[in-house]
Amino acid sequence: MEGKWLIADRDLNEREGLKWLLKTTSIPVANIFSASNFQDFIMLFEQKSPDIVLMELDMIAKEEWSAFRELIQIYGPILLLTSAEATFEKARLAIDLQALDLMIKPFSTTKVKTAYQSAARQLGKKRHEHGSLHTNSNKDITYESLFIHSHSSSSENYKLAAFQSENKDQVGILHSFLAEYSFKDLHGVFALSDLVILLFKEKCHDLKEQCQKAIRKWEEDFSESLAIVIDTGKSLGMTLHEKYLQTRKMLEFTYYKGYRQVFEFDYSSDWAHIDPFLTPPEQRDWIDMLSSLELDNIKKWLYDEFLQLKDPFPDPGIS
DSSP, rough: OOOEEEEOOOOOHHHHHHHHHHHOOOOEEEEEEESSSSSHHHHHHHHHHOOEEEEEGGSSSSSGGHHHHHHHHHHOOOEEESOOOHHHHHHHHHHHHTTEEEEEEEOHHHHHHHHHHHHHHHHHHHHTTTTTOOTTTTTOOOOOHHHHOOOOOOSSSEEEEEEEEEGGGGHHHHHHHHHOOOOEEEEEEESSSOOOOEEETTOOOOOHHHHHHHHHHHHHHHHOOOOEEOOOOTTEEEOHHHHHHHHHHHHHHHHHHHHSSSESSOOOOOOOOOOSSSOOHHHHHHHHHHHHHHHHHHHHHHHHSSSSSSSBBOOOOOO
């Protein structure tokens, strides 16, 4: 959801730094305007009608406050505020203006990027409420298609990618990030309790490359590990529900392979059956090794048993 941004700060380095940080995020931006004083801010605000305003509170003189407040109330942009003073008065002014965030200088890069993401999400929500649907949403595919077995033609010809953060509490942030990321041939974004499903059109031929770029951007912005599983769409005749179940199952490979990577597959692997209990001979071997403190033999046994696994892997859910 592209938006027009207006950054107002008296310090040139602050303005350029805030502008540069915005450009390094995955947030789609139409234009970025900047103002170094209140008069320039008023002129640009009236000319450009920005969607999001990042304003230094200390720039506004007391006699200008009333005009600024009235301007914000009339046009209703999404408002982010900054200040060099961490005082109750600045906090009160931010609340009075219903600002989305108040950032105190010197800025934290993480704090600024989080505020940018919040503003972008607020813009998307605002436009959606006014009838401008997000370009990634589609009426012909619904959540029910993922969970109910259906052979409708509209649900079969899509490639599916599942995104899962190692920190499951991040699923809301992950959904917002993916909804704002500039994917090509994206058809739908579906947030679930522990992961996010993306549907891509059948003609999408660079899906893995897109996902690899997305995972790098995500880890750059949020420093959280992410795993992505892609169903290449080669399994003919499968419904969207079947593809979803297959993809979710393949996410369990993170137990063996870890996060920070993209898995691509066109089949559903069955787990190998193993007996989780030691056989009588193995029990005797362990008793001998432990009683004799044969550390090298213990290490070799564990290495051979658990670090040489190959497909098909044991079921990760085995206890």
